[in-house]
Amino acid sequence: MHAGSLRTRLLVAALGLVTVALVVAGLAIGLILHRFVRGQIDGRLDAQITALRAGVEAGALPGALDAPPFDRPGSGWAWEVRRGTVLARSASLDGGGIVAPDPPDDEPGRPRPAEGRGPRGEPLILRVLDLPGDPPTTILAAAPRAALRGPLREALTSLALALGILGLCLVGGVLVQVRLGLGPLKRLGADLAAVRAGRRARVPAEQPAEIAPVVAELNALLDQNARNLERARGHVANLAHALKTPLATLAMVLSEPGRDPGGDLRAAVGAMDRRVRHHLRRARAAALAGSAQARTPLEPRLADLRDALAKLHADRGVRIDLAVPADLAAACEAQDLDEMLGNLLDNACRWCRGAVRVSVERAEDGVRVRVEDDGPGLDPEAAAAVMARGRRLDEGVPGHGFGLPITLELAELYGGSLRLGRSELGGLCAALSLPA
Structure with missing residues (x-):
């Protein structure tokens, strides 16, 4: 995970809050358990003090109140009654005494908490009752501190285990929540990749309310770019028709014998044509820049061209065979693809003896369209010559070259290529490579 990603931020924040919540909950529950256990011990000691007080007020020494665990020596559970001197103590003290702090100056008559020591210096939890009189009477009941620590340790161990399990469950819930919460963003990224690859024209509008405005702005931007692209393509096409065709016609006229004896005009027209084509190519490339959403299926385009050209050359009985996988597409605008394929198919139909074959295959760098015919074909020198504008090898065949x-x-504009070679049918093979 990237340190600056939303996933990391959400996980760190959630884990931090879960940890703080568990620590606070553990401390609060531990305090409550401490108060509860201490309350149970204090209640037991207060019950012992009440019984001792009843015996003292009845004028009898409470020696018979050594019920378990006050009767076991060294148990820590003990009591003591003092009136100037010790009147009585539990058998658990084994002749020793309880070391208690001096009484405070508050109102007597109610048991109060205190800390003390046993005969062997062991820490004790005390409840002390001071009764007025002359001399005053003090009743002490004690419990070992282990009586508080032991139950607390067991309870806190179980609590820590429960909180640990709860923490793991919460962490798992946080992971699931972050995954579900960021799922729409991941799908949005996939949708944008589909738009960029040409599989979609727009991002689906059905989105969660939080990212729906972003998707709406993205779709508006895509629509605006498409309109700008269409206008730019229209301007480029208009400029191409306005400049390129007259220049090509002028070049053809000047190439006739006697029209330009020195060749200066033809050189100037050639330079003008190169500059016009250079700037038109740059303008068209700029119009297409960033338009990776163009994706045109090949099979329906070739099928339409086959039907049209078969009718056009029906008098010659031209047969056009197609071998085109239905799932292959080229990353080209439909108009440009039609122009490239139309030129190649029309050229093959003009020169063939009766058979034209079109096959499309997937290549490493895209798709390759092979247009073959059974005509006379071209040698390497003639194949290079026909790539020149306006150059025709046979003036008897209709066309402008x-x-x-x-x-x-057009192929080079999209990063493709066009190569001419010998066909297995005996004629020309035109191999058009285009990006997929």
Whole structure:
């Protein structure tokens, strides 16, 4: 877990509060248990004092009040009656005496707590009753301090075990609570990743109330970016039609014999065309920057193009075979993908003898579309030549010579490539690589 993560902060805060709560609860319960056990001992000693007082007021020495445990020597449970000198003491003192503090100057007649020592110096818990008279009478009842510590130790041991189990349960509950509480944020991250990968257009609006405003702002931002992208693409397309086509036409006219004897105009037009294409490429790349949400399935696009071109070349009996997995998609805008695939398929249909084959496979860097035909094909020098704008190898075939260069330019814009080679059918094989 990252030190600055929400999960860490929540866990540290919750564990700290649980620890403080358990410590406070342990101290409070321990104090209550101490008061309870001490109250039980004081009640037993007060009962003994009451019996001794009754005997003293009746004028009889209370020697017969040595009930267990006051009758066992060394037990710590003892009593003593004093009136100037010791009148009587329990058999447990074995002839010794109780060392008690001097009486306070408060009102006599009620037992009071005190601390004392036994005959062997052992610590005792005392209850002392001072009766007025001449001389005054003092009745002491004692219990060993172990009578308080022993039950408390056993009770606190059980309490500590119970609090430990409770703490573990609370920690487990905190872990579950943090996991459940941060679950929507984790799902939000997955939804954003899906939007970035193109599997979703927007983040689902069904969110907890706390993050619903954030999701609404994210969706508004996505919608705004999509609108800006569409406007930018429209401007770029308009500029491309306004500049590129006239320049290409001018270059073709100047290439005719006698039009530009020195070649200066053709060089200038070529430089202008390169600069226009360079800046258009930069503008289009800027429009597409950050638009990783483009994801266009290949199978339906190729199926539509096959149907359209099959009708267009029906008089020649061209057969177009497709081998396209339904789950493959390219990270391209639909319009650009249609233009690239359309150029390649149309070129194959124009030059084939009757068969065109389109296959799509997954590659390490994306997807690869192979368009093959059974036409005459091209040698390496001719394949390089047809990539030049406006260059046509056969003027008898309809066209302007821009299809393959435009396809190459679009493919490179998306980080892909276009390679020409020999097909297994005997003709040309155009391999178009695109990001997935």
